[in-house]
Each structure stands twice: as C-alpha cells, then as structure tokens.
Amino acid sequence: MENKRINGNDLIALGYKENHAMGVALKINKKRLGFTREQMLVNFKNVLENPELYIEDAVFKPLAEILLKIDIIEKETISLKEQPDAYIVYGEENIEDGAKKQMNVAMKLPVTVAGALMPDAHQGYGLPIGGVLATKNAVIPYGVGVDIGCRMALSVFDLPASYLEDHSDKLKDILMQKTRFGAGHGYLKHERVDHEVLENSLFETHDFIRVLKDKAWTQLGSSGGGNHFVEFGVMEFTKADEVLGVEKGKYLALLTHSGSRGLGATIAAHYTKLAKELCKLPYEAQNLAYLDLDTAEGQEYWLAMNLAGDYASACHQVIHDKIKIALRAELLAKVENHHNFAWKEQFNGEEVIVHRKGATPASKDVMGIIPGSMATPGFLVRGKGEESAINSASHGAGRLMSRTQAIKTLSSTDLRAMLEDNGITLLGAGMDEAPMAYKDIHTVMAAQADLVDVVATFLPKIVRMADDGSRED
Template identity: 55%
Template sequence: MKRELNADNLAPQGAAGQKEKVSNNELKALGINDVEILVNFSRVANGLLKHNVMSKPEILANMEALIDDPMPYALKKGGKFKNLAEDVIALRKDGKFVKQERSNFKLKEEIADFPVWGLEHIEVGALAQMRTAIQLPITVAGALMPDAHQGYGLPIGGVLATTANTIIPFAVGVDIACRMCLSIFDLPAETIDTETDKLKNMLENHTYFGMGCTTKSHFDSSLFDSKTWNETKVIRTLKDKAYAQLGTSGTGNHFVEWGELTIADHVLDGIPAGRYLALLSHSGSRGFGGSVADHYSKIAMTKTKLPAEAKHLAWLDLDKDEGQEYWIAMNLAGEYASANHHEIHNKIARALNHKPLMMIENHHNFAWKEQLANGTEVMVHRKGATPAGKGVLGIIPGSMSTPGFVVRGRGDESSINSASHGAGRLMSRSAAFKTLDKAAIAANLVDKRITLMGSDMDEAPMAYKDIHAVMTAQENLVEVLAKFEPRIVRMADAREKPED
C-alpha cells in the first residue's frame, strides 16, 4: 500500500513515543503564511528532524536566518537549505513573500545615559549601536571604551550589564574568550637583536596560523580529560575539532610576537625594574568558539524577537536549557582559549630553555556574573573590553609597530570595571586596502625595527587608532605598569579571511 508523505509522517518519534515535529504554527511564527511555502519549509524541516541531521531549535534558527537573508544559504553548495533559499529569492524578485518585521520585545523608549571614554575617537555607528543596546528591556547599565568601533549587535569596545539570568551571544562575540597572554623571561631585551634568527625560527616552528589550521603534537592536552566535553551535543560534536586546533592562532588581528618589555620598579611582584625579553599572544577559542557562537546566536534570535535594529542583541534565558547550554559552552571556550595560549607559550619556552618569570593573561570577549556597586547582580558582557576591577592585571596591545601595556585595574564603577582591549580599528579592512600605501607601511616597520612574518595591509599600524591617545583617554580606568614594544611579529598569511 502506497503511503502518502506529509509533514506529519515525516516527523521522527520523540523520547516518549510521540512524534516530534516542527509545527505549522512554529513556521508561521517565522513569518511564513503562504500555504505552498509553508509546505516546502515543513517538508525540509521535518525531514532534517526525522533523520537527526539537526535539532529542532537549530532548524528553526537556520530558517529564521534564511528568511532574513537567503543569499548565504543559496550560495552554499550542497547546503541543506539551498533549494528553499533559492525559492525565497525568486519569490522576492516577484514581490512575493516579503519578510514581515516581528517583535515580541519592545525597546525602552527612553535612552539611559551611559559613560563614554575618548568620545572624540569613536565613530558614530558605534555610538548608535551602544544606544540601541542601552534600550534593551534587560539592560541594567552600559559603558563604551575609547577603542570602540562598530560590530554585530554590541559594538567592539562595548560593556553591557544585563539582568543576572540573561546572556547575549553576540554581546560576547563570535570569537568567544579571545584573550591576551604575556610571558616575561629573565633574559635581556637585547636578545631580540643578538638572537633574531633563533627567535624567528621558534615562531616559525611552534606557532600555527590559518582558519582551518591544526597541530600534530601537544604540550599539554589535559583539558580534554574534563567531563564538560560530554555535557551537551554541541560540545561533543566540536571536541575533535577543538583538540586538533589546540595551540593555533587563527587569522585577522591574532598574533604571536617577541618584544621588549620595560618594567618599572615595585610594580610586578618579584620582578626588578628593567628591560626584558617577552612573548605576547592574541587569539581565542578558534573553530570551537566560533561554532558555539554561530549555533546559539541563531537560537537566541529565534527565541527572542527584537526590532530589526536590535536583532543581533537577542538574548538567551539562563533559566532555560539553551541558556544553560550556552553558558557551559562559553565557559569551556574560556578554558580552551587559555589552554591554547599556554600551549604556544610552553612550547616556545621549552625551545628557549627558559621558564617565564611571570605569565599575565585576560579575556576580552566574555560574560561574567558580577555585582554592580549597589549590590545588583548582573551579567557583564565585555565585547572587546578588558576586565579592570581594582588590582586586576591585564594587557592592552597597540598595533604591530606600536606599544602595548601591562595594566592594573583601578576598579572604576562607572566603567563597570572595564577598559579598552587595544587601540581599536581606525578604518575598515576594505578601506585599509583601498587607501593605505605599501611603501609607507614598509617604511614604518623599518623605522620601528619590526620583523614581520605574514599579515597584510588590513593589519597595518595606520589602520588602528593612536594607542597613546586611547591610553590617555582611560587613565582613570587603569594604571600602566609596563610597556611592551613589538619587534618580531608572526600573523596569518596575507589574504587569509579574518576571524577576529
């Protein structure tokens, strides 16, 4: 007997013997009202669900994103949603299936004041994004750092405190737990000039850059013994990728570099004043963190409907499964990013045959459960911002030819205990390629005695703000303890797609 296929009999059996399915009402909630389109979306959704290709929240999140912008799905060869995306594009050319804006949550009508450091250095777009973030119904407080520039949802350099049980994936950032790490060695800074080739070879042999790059050997992979890698399906599916990429650095503004560290007296415990050889790295949680961010940001935008200008600020509720899953994955990404840096630093320290005198590190794409000065419990999102609580050590880098700084937080309450995460971009990558002069960049590197391995014009020093102006703008947020001057810089090869 021939069986008719429909949305109902395409749905898989649930745990209790009931058929789990993506209902028509759930699809209509995405803005699908035409019967023929509804049938097509239902067929694809429930087919994927039946064959356990994706979870229901992930299917709905992808369909939400497809309806918002079908082009990326249409261009993906062999993609699960390619045919649907092509249908949507064709319909819109005929003026059909126009996406209707939906909003379950309204923004606050009044825009609360928020402090801005270095206002003269910040573009209008970043200010506009911060104003929108301040209007979220869950926002408690916010602040903008002097390196701020536009991002997705929350601007880079934005600090946002929300109610304690909410978390915004895009306010954490795509590169979850992107961080800095500095190793200080008991060797004179002049080692860079006397042992240049040796130090270059260490970077060549023990650092790995590129979007899909992996390593073949590990110094310490004990993090992967943690039971947390089995906590959720998403984490389990990404464990092998994370293991393969342990000790790699990615692309964009990520780097590993040797430099000269000048330390004043009595500022870092046990280290006398002087000029030391130091190793500085900047990278995050690699493909693991990127995949976690992509997965849960889509779910957040499905669960939390906001006006168009705020859609990337969609949040997850920590009282619900998806919020708890993201929280677990984000914190694991933090541990993984730290292990990533330690892997690089330990391998290089072993090659150098010197243990570091001190290692300093900090996240700058993360969310923390904290209390405001009045005792209010909040979730503090720092997207491209450095924790600067009273006495907290951190690192604020400049560019490949300008200084970075070891800092100690002053615990400024109005900044929500935060500071900038670097100089911040002055121009977009495309603008850098269009406007900067290769000869001028090369001359700058020669003048600053920089040996550059990799990189391209979009990471040129001129593409960044003046780090000295940025540091001046936040003197009340951090105390400068030491200055790091880059000398041998390793980055991803030219034209690698940026991940930062």
C-alpha cells in the same frame, strides 16, 4: 549610479518600515540576480504593495511571505525601552557614530542594567567592539562575540632585552616552528598535544559539543587570523613591581593574542541563531537577542561559553610552554586576561551579567594587557575599579578603518618603512593589519587614565601573524 548599492534609506523611501521585512529585502538585494538597481527598486515597491502576487516568485518569495505575516511578527516582538538608558563614553571624540548607534540600541534592551563604551570602540555586530553591557539574568551571544574568550597572554623571561638583537634568527625560527596561524588551520594527528581542557565533561555529555572535540584537539595551541599574533618584544619596567616580583629593567617578553578558534566560532553561531529564534527583538536589535539564564538554553550557552574560554586559555598556555622550552628560559612573570566574554559580577549591589565585547576587565588591582599594533607599544596595566566603566578598559587601540578600506588605501611601502624605522621584523600579516589602520594607542590610553594604571610597556620586535588572508578574529 547603476551599481550603487540599495540601502535601508532607499527602502524607507519606498514605504518600508525598519523591521524584519527590510532585513529580508536587503538580503535579496545582495544577490541582485541580474536585475539593475532601478529594476530592483521597482520590484521591491511592487512586492510591498501586493505581496500576495509574489508568493511563488523565485526571487521575492521570502519577502512576500514575511510581509504577509509582518503584523503577527510584530505582535510577538519584545518591546524596547522608548529611550536608551544613559551610559558613559570614554574618548568620545574618536569614536564613530555607528558604534554609538549600536550602543544606544543595546541600552534600550529590557534586560539592560548599565553600559559603557571604551575609547577603542568601533562598529561590530550587535554590541559594538569596545562595548560593555550589564544585563539582568540574561546573556547575549553576540554581546560576547564570535571569538569567545579571545585573550591576551604575556610571559616575561629572565633574559635581557639585548637577547632580541643577539639571537634574532633563533627567535624568528622559534616563532615559525612553534606557532601555527589562520582560520581553519591546526595540527596533524602526530603533532597534537594533550591538555586537561579536552577532558571537560561537555565533550562527552553534550551532543552539539561532542562533535567539536576533534576540531578542538586539532587546533589546540594554534592562533587565528586577522589581528591575532604571537610576538617577541622588549618589556620595560620603569620601576620594580612588588606584586609581580619583577625588578626595574628591560626584559625579553612574549605576547600573544588569539581566541577559541573553530570551537568558539561554532558555539557562537549556534547559540546566536537559537537566541534569535527564542528572543524576538525588533529589527534594529535582532543581533542583541538574549538567552534567559533561567532557561535550559541559557544554561547550555553559559557552559559552552565557559568551555570556549577555557579552551582559548589552553591554546595560549600551549604556545607559551612550547616557546619557553625552546628558549630554555625561566619565567619571571605571566599575565593573562580575556575579552569577548560574559561574567557574573556585582554592580550597584546586585548580580548582573557583564558582557565585555572587546573590553578588558579592570577591577581594582586586576592585571591586564592592552596592545597597540604590530609597530606601536602595548601596555601592562592594573585596573583601578572604576564603577562607571563597569570595571573595564579598552582591549587595544581599536580600528580606525575597516579591513577593506585599509587594503584599498594603505601603502605597503609606507608599512615597510614604518617597520624598518621601529626595528620590527614582520612574519606574515596583510595590509588590513597595518598600524595605520588603527587608532593612536597613546590617545586611547590617555582617554582611560581613570580606568587603569600603566605598570610596564611592551615594544614589539618580531611579530608573527596569519599570512593567508584569514579573518578569524
């Protein structure tokens, strides 16, 4: 009991309200600073009752200051709708309450037009992962996410599936030599490649973006940590696809998942902080702070977000080009789609800003890739354009347990057995990415049968992920 964490309910029991003062108190509690749990609770109660006595206190001064001006803060706070707007949930029985609670808050924003929750949804920051939110002329940095423009890219080669077994050592060497992983990792100057994305005028005209150019160049063509990967596998088309021009059969394919690296993360942090300063929302909605697109700040973020998205695409292009050259293979088809982004789209006859935070665009006939895990199938899909889902689908299987929980509870022996049973070679990764930490991809796909048609199936066989504990995803 001594070390039990103090939470919001404990503070409510002391008389605190769910406002910004509670947020400051919880931040102070994280440090604990030598106090026992009971001592912290006593102090929190005393500060609430007599904040003026703590205005010079080394620990509780920030809490005292905000309590003394809480009335002013609440007068400046933008009001939410009394009740959340209705929205549709796909695969609801397998979605945690935390994700639904976050979506409920998002549906109370005054700028919200429509929303939907995909079957891989789980709790995140602000908008849940797997959340889709349409707003009126406003963009939410945390509704886009930290890894702006994170995406999937698929190359199908003119090589048979048997190439995997016949040349497995060569394919492993290619992945090790032509890819680089991990938060903060990149290429030395003599290893760097050029790409037209680095010629974007924002790198020269925008002071904040200018200082990020060297980092962007260093990390161009690399992948992040966490659930980012580069993998070879078997792509099976059970029938010919005339649009893609691929005949029925099994092919060697390359699948990648990564985003905008340090460039996107820095942009996300900067504009999230700015949005919170300009858009004063109630405590429970503060991570959904938005920028009006009629303002200079809103336009700045929109341009920076699109640059990060283009950069993420360039990273995949560099990876796929390097590997294609190393294989000396011809490309039969290439498909790419992104999530963690905001689009200007038409919905019910009006232009809206559609945020897909961990959700795949699935407008009519739009191609997308929905991966499972390192040991389960992924799917090449074609969107059906379901308006109730805001033309979206899941972006993967979705986490079943947190990274911490996976590391603490899952067995490396079980993981090795699962990989062996499925004939998968794993290069890197940690237990937080074990397939058992994810929802069943087949259940997720069944829950969105109205949203996409499956065109082909991808079975991973040689998987490379970050092996340094990075969590840049």
